[in-house]
Amino acid sequence: MAGTVQCELCPTECVxxxxxxxxxxxxxxxxxxxxxxxxxxxxxxxxDPIEKKPFYHFLPATKAFSIAxxxxxxxxxxxxxxxxxxxxxxxxxxxxxxPADVVRQAMFYGCRSITYTYTEPTVFYEYMxxxxxxxxxxxxxxxxxxxxxxNEKPLRKLAKLLDAADIDxxxxxxxxxxxxxxxxxxxxxxxxxxxxxxNVWLEITNLVIPTLNDDxxxxxxxxxxxxxxxxxDVPIHFSRFFPYxxxxxxxxxxxxxxxxxxxxxxDAGMRYAYIGNIRTEAENTYCHRCRKLLIExxxxxxxxxxxxxxxxxSCGTAIPGVWS
Amino acid sequence: xxxxRTILAFVAIVSLAAGLFxxxxxxxxxxxxxxxxxxxxxxxxxxxxxxxxxxDRGAAAFNSHDVRPETRGYAGPIKVLVVLGSDGRIKGxxxxxxRETKNYVYYMETPAYLGRFVGKSVYDRFEIDKxxxxxxxxxxxxxxxxxxxxxxxxxxxxxxxxxxxxxxxHVSAGSWSWLWYALLVLFGGTGYVLTxxxxxxxxxxxxxxxxxxxxxxxxLASPFSVLHLFNLALGRPSSSLLWxxxxxxxxxxxxxxxxxxxxxxxxxxxxxxxxxxxxxxKWSLPVRHDDRWRKxxxxxxxxVTPVVFLSGRVDYxxxxxxxxxxxxxxxxxxxxxxxxxxxxxxRVPRFWCRYLCPVAAVTGILTRQEPAYVSRHDCPMGxxxxxxxxxxxxxxxxxxxxxxxxxxx
Amino acid sequence: xxxxxxxxxxxxxxxxxxxxVLSSNVFLDDYLAGLGERARRxxxxxxxIQKRGLDLHKGMYWKEKE
Numbered sequence: 037m038a039g040t041v042q043c044e045l046c047p048t049e050c051v052x053x054x055x056x057x058x059x060x061x062x063x064x065x066x067x068x069x070x071x072x073x074x075x076x077x078x079x080x081x082x083x084d085p086i087e088k089k090p091f092y093h094f095l096p097a098t099k100a101f102s103i104a105x106x107x108x109x110x111x112x113x114x115x116x117x118x119x120x121x122x123x124x125x126x127x128x129x130x131x132x133x134x135p136a137d138v139v140r141q142a143m144f145y146g147c148r149s150i151t152y153t154y155t156e157p158t159v160f161y162e163y164m165x166x167x168x169x170x171x172x173x174x175x176x177x178x179x180x181x182x183x184x185x186x187n188e189k190p191l192r193k194l195a196k197l198l199d200a201a202d203i204d205x206x207x208x209x210x211x212x213x214x215x216x217x218x219x220x221x222x223x224x225x226x227x228x229x230x231x232x233x234x235n236v237w238l239e240i241t242n243l244v245i246p247t248l249n250d251d252x253x254x255x256x257x258x259x260x261x262x263x264x265x266x267x268x269d270v271p272i273h274f275s276r277f278f279p280y281x282x283x284x285x286x287x288x289x290x291x292x293x294x295x296x297x298x299x300x301x302x303d304a305g306m307r308y309a310y311i312g313n314i315r316t317e318a319e320n321t322y323c324h325r326c327r328k329l330l331i332e333x334x335x336x337x338x339x340x341x342x343x344x345x346x347x348x349x350s351c352g353t354a355i356p357g358v359w360s
Numbered sequence: 361x362x363x364x365r366t367i368l369a370f371v372a373i374v375s376l377a378a379g380l381f382x383x384x385x386x387x388x389x390x391x392x393x394x395x396x397x398x399x400x401x402x403x404x405x406x407x408x409x410x411x412x413x414x415x416d417r418g419a420a421a422f423n424s425h426d427v428r429p430e431t432r433g434y435a436g437p438i439k440v441l442v443v444l445g446s447d448g449r450i451k452g453x454x455x456x457x458x459r460e461t462k463n464y465v466y467y468m469e470t471p472a473y474l475g476r477f478v479g480k481s482v483y484d485r486f487e488i489d490k491x492x493x494x495x496x497x498x499x500x501x502x503x504x505x506x507x508x509x510x511x512x513x514x515x516x517x518x519x520x521x522x523x524x525x526x527x528x529x530h531v532s533a534g535s536w537s538w539l540w541y542a543l544l545v546l547f548g549g550t551g552y553v554l555t556x557x558x559x560x561x562x563x564x565x566x567x568x569x570x571x572x573x574x575x576x577x578x579x580l581a582s583p584f585s586v587l588h589l590f591n592l593a594l595g596r597p598s599s600s601l602l603w604x605x606x607x608x609x610x611x612x613x614x615x616x617x618x619x620x621x622x623x624x625x626x627x628x629x630x631x632x633x634x635x636x637x638x639x640x641x642k643w644s645l646p647v648r649h650d651d652r653w654r655k656x657x658x659x660x661x662x663x664v665t666p667v668v669f670l671s672g673r674v675d676y677x678x679x680x681x682x683x684x685x686x687x688x689x690x691x692x693x694x695x696x697x698x699x700x701x702x703x704x705x706x707r708v709p710r711f712w713c714r715y716l717c718p719v720a721a722v723t724g725i726l727t728r729q730e731p732a733y734v735s736r737h738d739c740p741m742g743x744x745x746x747x748x749x750x751x752x753x754x755x756x757x758x759x760x761x762x763x764x765x766x767x768x769x
Numbered sequence: 770x771x772x773x774x775x776x777x778x779x780x781x782x783x784x785x786x787x788x789x790v791l792s793s794n795v796f797l798d799d800y801l802a803g804l805g806e807r808a809r810r811x812x813x814x815x816x817x818i819q820k821r822g823l824d825l826h827k828g829m830y831w832k833e834k835e
Contacts, residue, residue: 039833039834039835040833040834040835041831041832041833041834042831042832042833042834043828043830043831044830044831044832045828045829045830045831047463048461048463048464048497049462049463050461051461051834053806053807053810054807054810054811055807055810055811055813055814056810057810057814059461059464059497063828063831064814064818064825066814066825068833069827069828070827070828070831071825071826071827071828072825072826072827072828073818073823073824073825073826074823075824075826076824076826077822077823077824110496110497111496111497112496113496125818125821125823126817126818126821126823130823132822161829161830162826162827162828162829163826165829187830189830190829190830210467211467211472214466214467214495214496215467215473215493215494215495215496216496217496217497218464218495218496218497218498219463219496219497220463220466643772643773643775643776644772645772645773645776646773649773649776649777653776653777653780656780656784660784660787663791664791667791667795671795673795675794676791676794676795677791677794678790678794679787679790679791679794690790691790691793691797693786693789693790693793694790694793696786697783697786697787697790700779700782700783700786701783704779704783707772707775708776711779715780715783716783716787
């Protein structure tokens with residue numbers, strides 16, 4: 037009788053019997069060995085502006101070659117990509133795209149970076165690591181958008197290959213993470229600290245959902261934690277929630293709530309706070325010293341950049357980020 | 361027979377005591393949780409059917425797995441200790457054990473989540489995403505938890521507090537079922553007494569058998585079973601009047617009239633006899649062969665008794681075909697056995713009764729010897745001449761007042 | 770076959786069945802359910818996952834249990 041295995045990639049640490057697939061739907065135990073089902077089999081491949089990931093302080097106005105496979109470690113009830121993240125790999129169409137071909141295509145389309153995104157890159161860890169290694173060799177940068185629900189060992193290894201990461205800090209309570217997402221908060225906070233230690237450029241996204249995680253006190257607490265543990269330079273993107281997937285009964289986030297969140301971040305000492313998916317000034321980057329406009333954005337389109345050598349053109353302050 | 365009595369008594373008493381001793385760890389753990397949930401209350405020993413603790417304030421506490429062992433989550437049963445008030449509302453609960461993926465369900469075990477169950481009544485729906493929150497990635501587990509708490513609470517509320525809820529299993533014939541049973545006992549008993557005097561009343565037995573099959577079997581679905589005796593021995597009497605009438609009358613009749621139940625009331629015995637009357641050739645079996653195999657039912661009983669008493673699980677000892685048939689409840693093996701036991705009667709009338717029935721075994725062991733039952737060619741049990749009375753079901757065909765007394769061999 | 774032989778056969782079969790019923794009472798929850806689940810998982814892998822062209826690539830970060 038073939039043995040049981042325990043996966044140690046993400047904090048869920050599923051114990052799998054023979055032929056059993058993990059909670060992320062992408063890893064399987066066959067005859068006592070754990071395999072990935074999605075290596076080289078992305079279900080989403082596209083070229084996007086890097087601002088969409090969203091990265092505002094990393095190689096602005098460049099293109100990111102974005103890939104994802106099906107599956108996810110969590111099950112957030114508000115997931116915007118649930119059709120592929122909550123699907124099993126055998127349920128969606130995929131292409132055959134080995135790691136070398138990913139890099140080849142990225143370069144062919146003139147992308148300065150490859151972004152592992154859309155669903156959850158943790159679930160295609162092996163694919164991501166092999167691709168990232170080849171990308172490095174060819175000077176293509178590696179970035180990911182993840183929920184940060186990954187164990188420390190694999191994260192540290194991955195971080196050595198990553199140039200930037202956008203992590204979803206979905207809420208600041210264990211209650212939200214377990215009830216709404218099917219996970220825990222603490223591993224995400226730990227992952228943020230690890231990425232910081234490994235000098236990966238960090239940006240944080242927070243989807244503000246009315247009644248679930250819009251408590252201003254909690255948002256202030258969260259921003260305070262970020263400033264204290266990751267520093268005031270980490271940009272935060274507050275996004276507007278739209279009713280979707282399993283949370284169709286909630287209203288879209290009022291603009292006021294997002295403005296309050298922005299203020300809470302600034303009051304906590306965060307230098308760069310943005311509001312995503314609403315056309316306002318809060319999409320622009322302003323120098324944290326002299327408040328002059330550094331980068332003007334309309335949606336994902338960059339209108340002007342007022343930086344030289346990573347410094348503010350007006351006052352010369354070094355602006356946190358990766359500019360070349 | 362005396363030797364058998366001794367063996368069975370020994371096995372029963374030893375395994376009963378051992379079982380109580382072995383299960384006391386579980387009781388200790390459960391008591392520790394009771395102290396957590398209701399620090400000011402004093403709880404009695406676990407007893408009754410379904411098994412539960414009673415508090416000095418009238419609340420009932422129970423392990424959901426004891427009451428509804430068949431409820432399962434993703435990887436196994438989720439055992440919950442529940443404290444239920446006499447108003448049918450949950451006063452407190454705690455998960456004792458489970459086998460689900462720890463990191464998906466750890467929130468399910470927290471007071472924050474379980475607190476939503478407190479105050480719920482047995483009349484509530486206990487439906488995820490309706491009156492209870494779901495937990496992402498733990499749907500199967502949470503649904504099993506809700507089902508487990510709801511069904512076991514409803515069973516306890518029905519049996520202990522008399523609160524009837526719609527989903528409480530099959531609705532029995534109602535509060536008059538005990539009366540139906542009592543009337544049948546009266547009719548059969550009268551027939552028995554009369555036929556002991558005069559063979560002309562023997563048609564009453566046929567009527568009693570058919571009535572037993574229809575009323576006790578089909579309508580009430582409550583034949584006498586060795587499981588009743590197991591529950592009694594484990595200190596878990598039921599709270600329904602029918603149970604008391606059933607068990608009481610059978611034991612009483614056993615004292616004065618031996619296996620009267622078997623010959624006049626048992627619904628499966630009736631079915632077996634009726635099928636046996638189909639005019640097809642019956643197998644002719646040598647006496648030695650028949651004698652040897654009749655011991656089988658005692659062997660099965662001696663085997664099953666310690667399993668039940670050691671584990672404390674009466675459902676482990678359920679192999680009686682009339683339960684499968686009339687309660688319509690059993691797996692593929694049970695139904696195969698039942699079908700076989702019905703058809704076998706065509707060749708050997710009362711096949712199950714002769715060779716396999718545990719009730720036959722128990723009543724046989726406890727019955728007095730009555731040498732006046734000499735047996736005849738038309739004995740429904742196919743007994744040899746001057747059989748041991750343990751095999752006699754008191755049909756009263758062979759007994760007449762002027763039968764000569766025969767000394768026992 | 771004599772009647773006695775037939776009877777012996779029937780009784781032996783019935784005894785086996787009783788033992789099966791009793792063991793399924795005790796073990797049904799775990800063993801049989803486990804068997805069914807195991808068969809179902811294997812069928813799903815062979816008929817759906819494999820047929821979809823999803824290969825097995827050795828995973829990182831796991832350990833054997835038991």
